[in-house]
Amino acid sequence: MAVRETHRDIDRAASEWAARQDRGPLSPEEDAVLEAWLRGDPRRRGALLRARAVSLMSESAQALGPDFDPETFAEPRRPRLSRRGMLTGSGAAVAAASLAAFGLVSSAAGAVISTERGEIRLVPLKDGSTVLLNTESRIRVRYDEGRREVTLLEGEAYFSVARDERRPFVVEVDGRKLRTAQAGFRVRKLDKAPVDLLVSQGRVDVSAAPLFGAGKVLVVSANTRLALADAVHPSAERPRPIAPEAVTRDLAWRDGKLAFEGETLGQAASAFARYSDTRIEIRDPALAREPVTGLFAASDPVGFSRAVAQVFDARLQKDGDTVVLSRGAQPPAAAQ
Template identity: 90%
Template sequence: MAVRETHRDIDRAASAWAARQDRGPLSPDDAAALEAWLRGDPRRRGALLRARAVSLISESAQALGPDFDPETFAEPRRARLSRRSVLTWSGAAVAAGSLGALTWATSAAGAVISTERGEIRLVPLKDGSTVLLNTESRIRVRYDDGQRHVTLVKGEAYFSVARDERRPFVVEVGGRRLRTAQAGFRVRKLDDDPVDLLVSQGLVDVSAAPLFGAGKALAVSANTRLALADPGHRSAEQPRPMAPEAVTRELAWRDGKLAFEGETLAQAASTFARYSDTRIEIRDPLLAREPVTGLFAASDPVGFSRAVAQVFDARLQREGETVVLSRGAQPPAAAQ
């Protein structure tokens, strides 16, 4: 009876194939052997894509360290609190690439801080808290003697809140108030999607903003995600616990990375569009539905597309600011 390969066996083989591809074009015999290997188990394509992602973005593998596990994308396991963990809690862990740190002082009316597409900005607050703004995001900050108040106008932000016994830290978003004494949490507000809260450390109380009336606060603890309903439909909200490695994947953008775990190629292309003017267009509906797994640089949609093209036997073509992925017949050339 044949023994079923483990995920780790597949990952080792995928890493070996990725290394052989990096050394140069495969011979016809090797290319045929790779195709036969890929057809042997549906898990192998995802494993090769993960291996190619690490190979194409070597700095990602170096940052994740020797204990990187491609199945979980968890950070390296350490027996004690590391410098990286301390920096993350204090809000000083910054993203690679186009990251700017902004020092500022608020007036009584507050200050508006924003990022452009592809920009990630670390905002130190005067109480020791920090806000890490993701691409195309905007916040309004107002501190007074009674509370520390931030409004998320749009986009995505990770808050690392320093303890202040006299003043609570309040984030207002979409008619809701998120209140904490000390926590690390991400809030996302994109277009018409529900506001998304992910608490990685501490405890956050969620309630309606004063304009929408009083109500019982919902406590959201660490490693928990909550999609915020409209203020009038709070009873439908259900906090969802998440594994620590899933939280790490969800927050990979803080390091300038995008982590996918089974999303379709079309969904991945949409996510990359938040970070770059270069668009990924998929002209084959079946290819668009292929699942994607891997860790990629948010600012490198072309590198991502190359990895996808190699793993899924697709054709890559540049048309101005668009990267076209296709299979089957050769697409018509762009008009000159």
């Protein structure tokens, strides 16, 4: 009886194929062997796409570091904050200057801080907490002697909260209050989707939606996510535990990366659209349903598309700010 390959066996073979492709074009015989290998197990295409992603983008490969595990995408814990618009420096004087630059010591109405498409920004707060803003996000910060309050107006933010026994840290989003003494958590508010909370460290108390009883509190602990109900999304609110490696993938954007584990190419294309003016258009419905696995630079949809085209035997066309992926008999007008 044939022995089923392990994920590690497949990843090892995929890495070897990616290395061969990097050395130069495969011979017709090698192409035939590769195609036969890919057809042998549905997991192999995803593994090769992952290996190609690492080898095609040297910056991503270096950023993975020595702790990279291709099965879990477990990245080094230390964040790498090098994207445009991030604050840098050290010491209290630099932090104070940054706060003044953002207007965080101004009016009671609070300072509004935002990011543009493709920008990730680290915002230090006066108590030692920080907010990391993802692409196209806006927050309002209100700090005084009696409160620490941040309102997420739109987009996505990761909060690292320093303990302050006198003042709980409160994030307000769509009229709901998320309260903690000390935690690390992500809040996402995007159009046509319920507000999503993911707690990676500590505990966050969430005020219940009015339709589920005013005054009630939901407790969300580490490695748990919660979709917040509202009038548009009135489903019952149930905190859902998730695996630590899934938390790591969900938060890969903090390092300028997008991590996929079985999402369709169509879903991946939508994720890239948040970070770049370059759009990925998939004209073959069957191709759009193909699962994708890998870690990619969020700002490089073209590099992602090249990896997809190579692994899934698709064609790539560049039409202005659109990258078109297709399969079929007709030749492209301007293949690249």
